[in-house]
Amino acid sequence: MAVIKVKRPELNAGEKFYLGAIVKGFFITMKHAVASLRNKTRGAKDMASSGLGATMQFPEQKWDEHMPEYYRGAPALVTDEQDRERCVSCQLCEFICPPKAIAITPGEIPSDDPWAKVEKRPKEFEIDMTRCIYCGMCEEVCPEQAIYLRKDYLISGLNRAEMVHDKKRLYEIGGKRVGLVNKWNELK
Structure with a gap:
């Protein structure tokens, strides 16, 4: 050549x-x-x-109506129609997270619970929003559809501790999600 x-x-x-x-x-x-x-x-x-x-003019005007459909914002945990946790603490989102912003501590479900067939639920679930890069990999890998990226882009705090969202805060901003959840499927 x-x-x-x-x-x-x-x-x-x-x-x-x-x-x-x-x-x-x-x-x-x-x-x-x-x-x-x-x-x-x-x-x-x-x-x-x-x-x-x-x-x-930012505080008065917001981007909400101009957000594209594919926009990925803040991650949040969701519950089903009966306020049950969808997360089974499989920790796939924690393992796949590139900046290691997610930390999960699995916990046991008591044997007297009617849904004791499910092995685990998260005892602690934290997402450090200062580290999150909004890539959406946690949403894609979740087998139970428990974590979603919302169109929320106004995430602020006065210090770093406020930017670490715990399980309670993640469920507050996530809300309910209607639809099939494999974890509660009777046939499984």
Whole structure:
């Protein structure tokens, strides 16, 4: 196989100092600035912009209606229609989590419970939201459909301890999810 050497093109003085690119960038910036002053900015109507340009006024206006269907937000645990935990503490989400943001401590279900056929449930379930990268792998790997990524993007706290969501908090933000749960299936 023959080796072909490609010679670099010679640059003139304007190209060496990026003069043409700087001038072109300046004119594009001025074009956008004039359009903003004339209230003709592209996308301003879609975001219901209240001022010049397409800047969203954040606390009053939110992205909720502009969120795409495929958006992955905060992970949360869900219960079924009868407020039973869907999670069986299989720990697959903990093992697959790339930044290791999930920590699960499995617990036993008492033998006198009517659903004692299920081996485990989580005693402790924590997700460190400062580490979570919202990849969705925990949702994909869950065999019981117990963890979902919601469209929630406003996750804040005053310190790091508030950003670690425990089991109670995860169930609060997750709510109920209706549908088949393998864990409670009588035929299983």
